[in-house]
Amino acid sequence: MQRSGNNKMVAMNDDAPILSLAGIGKHYGGITALSGVDFDVREGEVVALAGDNGAGKSTLVKIISGIVSSDEGRILFNGQEVSLRKPQDAAELGIQTVYQDLALCDNLDTVQNLFLGREMHSGLLRGAKLSRPLMESRAHAALSSLNVKIRDYSVSVGRLSGGQRQSVAIARAVLSKPRVILLDEPTAALGVAQRAEVMALIARLREQGLGVILVSHDLGDVLDIADRIVVLRLGRKAAERPVAEWTRSSLVAAITGTDH
């Protein structure tokens, strides 16, 4: 539908950000985890968040997903100032986070996981009878729109491959129609083929106009898929450039702090 190369430029230059963080700071006692961080994400854009351990990535992830609140700075969603005090605040705005642990129930099947906590009903016995057919058809629609192939929706997700499990977790987030989706280390511990599967899935999310925040240790992932890369170092923003202006070595230099 969209020519993604072109779209990237448009998104980066013209569109107002969906989510915009300005001057974000977070202190734990005397330790400064984050300070003065600006961070934007626009529609149909993949922004990668890179940085070494302790750079402040996970603190920023927790602030965006509402698990912890920031001490300094402002958060704008659609140009309006918002406060993210708990995960529900973020979810209500349309910010969904897929954590590294995926939060799937291995003993439940794909459909049950996708609709966990928001099961659908139909017919006479509203509320007292699940509608498996309704949920399965919605699940099928959601998964095929993301090009995710799962042969049997009634197999427990514990028996799916790592890539399929990641896809189910992402599809679960997408089902609540978010505008921003935050993926925390989505390719950690995946094989080559499964990593490619998840990369293709992230590209689909971008095509569908979502703002994607990708947190990853894997520089290959970041350079492959991101439109823009933000590097954090020691709790501050060290660099932010479109992906075309990064090379593997300049990225390593920015992350480790040997670039100046």
Added chain:
Amino acid sequence: MNTTRQQVSVTTAPAKISFRQNLLEALSTKWRVVPVLLSLALIWAIFASQSPVFLSARNLTNLADQIATTSIVALGLVLVLVVAEIDLSVAGLAAVCAGIVGVLVVNMDVSLSIALIIAITVGGLYGLLQGSMIVYSGAPAFIVTLGFSLMLQGVLLILLPAESGLVPLAGTDLQFLAAYRLPTTLSYALPAAVGLIGLAMRLNDHRQRVAYGLPSNLMRSMAIGVAIIFASLAVVAIFNAYRGVPLTVAVLAGLIAILSYATTQTPFGIWLYAIGGNREAARRAGIPVNWMKMAAFSILGMLTALGGVVAAARVLGVSPASADQSLLLEAIAAAVIGGTSLFGGRGSVWAAILGALVIGSIANGMFLINASTQLRLLVQGGVLVAAVIADALIARSGSSSSR
């Protein structure tokens, strides 16, 4: 066997997986009842060859009476085990609730129905209290419920009359209740009606699946439904060939139907399994984890109260011996033999009943062939160990295949 093979061809994980692994996977999930049914058939075949009366209508009625209490308690225990908790106080609670009914009916002249309602309420509140202490403190259920079990034995001694130490129930309404059999017409009409409702739901599901363009096998789903209806009518016919369907069996059947529906067709049921599968994921999905666990304990409490009254009605009395821990051991064994995992997330209502049948059939059959108590205990224990080891092996080889 044929259905198992069909299932395997549909169940596909991504990587190349051997037929054997697929079979193991199917056996450890959807077809978990198949090995239990096969073991039960084997046990029955052995006893039938050793004793001509084992498969008689009279003995099967006896068997049903013998396993009624264990089954009722095991039903509730499955719910608690599924949310990865455990309750070791069921034997004590069953005796105390029976004691309450006995004292109310015999010593205080309260009508049986009111006494039953009071006992079941006490069981439910007890479960709620015990469950809330466990979920809010985070203390291990194993120890908390063990402590409560001791306390309940104390309560039972306080409850029973000091001089005699027992409440005789002969001649009360409870004796009448225990001996009550369903009228023949009703005994066939009830399962037929429930079965037709089940068929209607399957048909409705099929219509919806077709409307949504999903694959659906009407013939297969109807065939399974019709087979279950005929099987239950056949069971009723066996009871009617002796003295009819005992009230306790009818109540147990009703409980199975309700709990089977609740655990598979409602959000409540899915949430129970979700909590057992991944507590943190369930919490993040907005499921009230603590309330669900307390509800499981509470339902178990109510069922245990009912089971205790059924046991007391069968032996026509409540005494300190009513708190016999073999009820606890047999109920846990029934749940585990049926395939319920002590780690949570796995196990079904049907499994509990089949497990209770396995345990009960062994006890019943060994008695019929005049085997010694020591041999009976050895066999029952051996079957439990074999069942839980087989389950662990099946689950392990099944899940290592795809990851």
